Amino acid sequence: xxxxxxxxxxxxxxxxxxxxxxxxxxxxxxxxxxxxxxxxxxxxxxxxxxxxxxxxxxxxxxxxxxxxxxxxxxxxxxxxxxxxxxxxxxxxxxxxxxxxxxxxxxxxxxxxxxxxxxxxxxxxxxxxxxxxxxxxxxxxxxxxxxxxxxxxxxxxxxxxxxxxxxxxxxxxxxxxxxxxxxxxxxxxxxxxxxxxxxxxxxxxxxxxxxxxxxxxxxxxxxxxxxxxxxxxxxxxxxxxxxxxxxxxxxxxxxxxxxxxxxxxxxxxxxxxxxxxxxxxxxxxxxxxxxxx
Amino acid sequence: xxxxxxxxxxxxxxxxxxxxxxxxxxxxxxxxxxxxxxxxxxxxxxxxxxxxxxxxxxxxxxxxxxxxxxxxxxxxxxxxxxxxxxxxxxxxxxxxxxxxxxxxxxxxxxxxxxxxxxxxxxxxxxxxxxxxxxxxxxxxxxxxxxxxxxxxxxxxxxxxxxxxxxxxxxxxxxxxxxxxxxxxxxxxxxxxxxxxxxxxxxxxxxxxxxxxxxxxxxxxxxxxxxxxxxxxxxxxxxxxxxxxxxxxxxxxxxxxxxxxxxxxxxxxxxxxxxxxxxxxxxxxxxxxxxxx
Numbered sequence: 001x002x003x004x005x006x007x008x009x010x011x012x013x014x015x016x017x018x019x020x021x022x023x024x025x026x027x028x029x030x031x032x033x034x035x036x037x038x039x040x041x042x043x044x045x046x047x048x049x050x051x052x053x054x055x056x057x058x059x060x061x062x063x064x065x066x067x068x069x070x071x072x073x074x075x076x077x078x079x080x081x082x083x084x085x086x087x088x089x090x091x092x093x094x095x096x097x098x099x100x101x102x103x104x105x106x107x108x109x110x111x112x113x114x115x116x117x118x119x120x121x122x123x124x125x126x127x128x129x130x131x132x133x134x135x136x137x138x139x140x141x142x143x144x145x146x147x148x149x150x151x152x153x154x155x156x157x158x159x160x161x162x163x164x165x166x167x168x169x170x171x172x173x174x175x176x177x178x179x180x181x182x183x184x185x186x187x188x189x190x191x192x193x194x195x196x197x198x199x200x201x202x203x204x205x206x207x208x209x210x211x212x213x214x215x216x217x218x219x220x221x222x223x224x225x226x227x228x229x230x231x232x233x234x235x236x237x238x239x240x241x242x243x244x245x246x247x248x249x250x251x252x253x254x255x256x257x258x259x260x261x262x263x264x265x266x267x268x269x270x271x272x273x274x275x276x277x278x279x280x281x282x283x284x285x286x287x288x289x290x291x292x
Numbered sequence: 293x294x295x296x297x298x299x300x301x302x303x304x305x306x307x308x309x310x311x312x313x314x315x316x317x318x319x320x321x322x323x324x325x326x327x328x329x330x331x332x333x334x335x336x337x338x339x340x341x342x343x344x345x346x347x348x349x350x351x352x353x354x355x356x357x358x359x360x361x362x363x364x365x366x367x368x369x370x371x372x373x374x375x376x377x378x379x380x381x382x383x384x385x386x387x388x389x390x391x392x393x394x395x396x397x398x399x400x401x402x403x404x405x406x407x408x409x410x411x412x413x414x415x416x417x418x419x420x421x422x423x424x425x426x427x428x429x430x431x432x433x434x435x436x437x438x439x440x441x442x443x444x445x446x447x448x449x450x451x452x453x454x455x456x457x458x459x460x461x462x463x464x465x466x467x468x469x470x471x472x473x474x475x476x477x478x479x480x481x482x483x484x485x486x487x488x489x490x491x492x493x494x495x496x497x498x499x500x501x502x503x504x505x506x507x508x509x510x511x512x513x514x515x516x517x518x519x520x521x522x523x524x525x526x527x528x529x530x531x532x533x534x535x536x537x538x539x540x541x542x543x544x545x546x547x548x549x550x551x552x553x554x555x556x557x558x559x560x561x562x563x564x565x566x567x568x569x570x571x572x573x574x575x576x577x578x579x580x581x582x583x584x
Contacts, residue, residue: 009305009512020489115463124497125488166499170462171407171543172470174480174500176507188466194516196417197312205416205515207458208466215468215507219528220301223497224486236511251463 010235013040014220014228015048021229023060028149031230045237047160048150049217052180053125053133054229055142055163061134062126063090077106087121087132094119094134112139113250114180116167124223139163139181144244147183160185160233160240164214166223177218179210179249186239187246208249209239302527305332306512306520307340313521315352320441323522337529339452340442341509344472345417345425346521347434347455353426354418355382369398379413379424386411386426404431405542406472408459416515431455431473436536439475452477452525452532456506458515469510471502471541478531479538500541501531 017034021027031048035041042048056062065086070078074092078085081104088106092098095108099115110119112135120135136142147161161183166175179187187210191202217231309326313319323340327333334340348354357378362370366384370377373396380398384390387400391407402411404427412427428434439453453475458467471479479502483494509523 009303011301011303012508013301124492124494125490127490166497172500172503173539173541173543174498174503176500176503178464191515197517197519198417198419200416202416202516205458206466207510207515208464208468209511211464211466211468212507212510215504216304216511218499218504219501219508223483223499224494225489227489247465249465251465 008235010216010233012216012220013038013232013234014226015230015232016228018054018227018229020227021054021057023058023062025058026149026153027054027058028146029153031150032153035232040232040234042150042154042156042159042232043234044156044158045234045240046156047162047185047213047233047236047240048146049162049164049214049221049231049233050146051221051229052120052135052139052163052165053122055136055139055146056133057126059136059142061136062128062131063134064128064130065090065132066130081106084130086130090121090132090134091119094121110135112180113248120165120180135165135180136163140183140245140248143181143183147244158184158237158240158242160213160236162210162213162217164217164221166218177211177214177221179208179214182210182213182246182249183244184240185210185213185246186241187249189239210246210249213239300527302508302525304508304512305330305524305526306518307522307524308520310346310519310521312519313346313349315349315354317350318441318445319346319350320438321445323442324445326522327524332524332526334442334446334448334451334524335526336448336450337526337532338448339454339477339505339525339528339532340438341454341456341506341513341523341525342438343513343521344412344427344431344455344457345414347428347431347438348425349418351428351434353428354420354423355426356420356422357382357424358422373398376422378422382413382424382426383411386413402427404472405540412457427457427472428455432475432537432540435473435475439536450476450529450532450534452505452528454502454505454509456509456513458510469503469506469513471500471506474502474505474538474541475536476532477502477505477538478533479541481531502538502541505531 015034017037018030065084068086068089070085070089074089075085078088091106095110097109098106099109100107105117107117108119110116121132123132126133143161143163150159151157163180164177165180166177168175189207189209191205194202196202213233220231221228307326309329310322357376360378360381362377362381366381367377370380383398387402389401390398391401392399397409399409400411402408413424415424418425435453435455442451443449455472456469457472458469460467481499481501483497486494505525512523513520
């Protein structure tokens with residue numbers, strides 16, 4: 001039967017026993033060893049979800065902001081936001097554009113094509129008072145490389161890899177995990193053209209399986225001092241593929257159904273509408289010290 | 293140790309064998325029976341994730357649009373969008389405000405406080421050519437009632453319930469499941485004040501566990517003809533509580549970090565920016581037949 005990716009159910013295990021990762025470490029090899037010690041050696045169809053932070057550490061994407069030269073723009077923003085100028089410079093370097101500012105957070109279009117907070121520049125679980133982690137430079141490339149190394153180290157061919165990060169979302173409380181990148185996976189499951197229970201053809205539904213895998217893993221990985229930076233998902237082998245490369249989950253450009261939605265509403269809150277849309281002239285996002 | 297909700301891992305099972313649900317059915321009782329037949333009787337700490345559609349059916353939230361009287365506004369919108377006027381009327385009835393329109397979809401603030409497409413009015417897996425399902429009127433109330441009935445029918449006290457639906461997201465491909473409502477759960481896990489590996493205090497991180505549970509379940513539920521409208525999640529009992537009521541996941545009002553972000557960028561695409569925000573006067577979302 002089509003769909004229902006794990007019709008017998010699946011299991012999610014924390015990959016415990018990984019050491020703290022440093023630049024140059026063989027993350028895939030360490031994963032294979034840790035799983036063997038846990039009595040969970042890799043099997044065909046297994047999916048490994050990594051915290052993107054582990055990958056950043058293995059790739060040396062940790063920066064001491066004391067060595068970062070800040071531009072005038074970064075300094076002005078930093079003064080307004082009460083954050084270190086070197087940190088702001090890192091965020092700007094990782095971004096294509098600043099889309100908005102809220103309570104000290106920069107909401108940006110990052111250079112990997114995501115709309116996110118602070119371009120993923122983050123301090124938690126990074127050693128050193130002045131050190132911050134950056135997201136992997138090429139996350140899909142990193143996922144593919146991890147997949148190749150996992151195959152080599154384990155002798156298992158059919159595996160999936162997801163790099164997971166946590167993110168806020170518009171109009172929802174709390175953060176969830178999402179797939180920053182993946183490899184060896186059917187990252188999107190296209191239901192279009194298949195039938196529902198009553199034989200009606202589905203016209204719109206495409207599921208982001210990679211994002212849901214990241215969320216499932218997020219429930220065992222934690223965000224604090226758990227030292228669980230990876231999870232094994234077993235039982236969803238029909239989501240894995242022979243290919244390394246898989247479909248990307250970012251929306252290219254701004255061909256998005258939500259564009260144009262948020263700002264007009266925000267303005268309408270101040271001038272209550274009678275229910276029908278009206279022309280609106282919003283002010284730009286307020287950026288302290290920036291010229292309009 | 294704090295956090296890492298399922299440190300020994302967890303399991304997700306499709307609840308197979310549920311009958312097609314009709315108005316008035318005892319969904320909780322049927323769930324307990326189905327799980328017993330599957331050899332998976334409920335245990336303390338189990339979490340049941342239901343497709344919100346099953347709950348809508350059990351609550352009789354299925355409407356034949358031929359009996360819906362359409363307002364002039366609905367008729368005008370329907371003509372412009374090429375959709376039945378009765379359907380548009382249902383969406384308007386379920387909404388507080390239309391925020392935008394894209395390719396025949398209405399993006400609305402729905403009366404339950406969510407920003408979503410078509411206010412959740414949906415045709416898939418609903419019997420009858422003219423029948424559509426509406427989301428439960430009071431999803432948190434529905435989740436709490438399901439929890440009470442599950443407790444009665446099983447004799448198990450500590451259980452969690454999530455009502456899951458699938459949704460599109462800004463700037464991401466594909467849909468993921470999210471928690472429309474929940475009961476008996478620590479729906480948000482607050483890391484603020486706890487420490488990372490290096491003893492640094494986390495200041496921002498709150499995880500939406502209910503949404504991640506919905507995603508984990510989404511991997512076994514499918515969207516087409518799988519007839520799996522519920523999932524059992526076992527091994528995350530520390531997310532369950534004695535209370536029925538749990539914290540809601542919608543953001544009240546527009547106190548959201550992303551407000552003001554989307555529309556200005558969309559406009560900037562047409563007038564490329566030099567990197568610094570500028571005042572912008574966007575036109576309103578285009579609604580065929582509506583007067584500005």
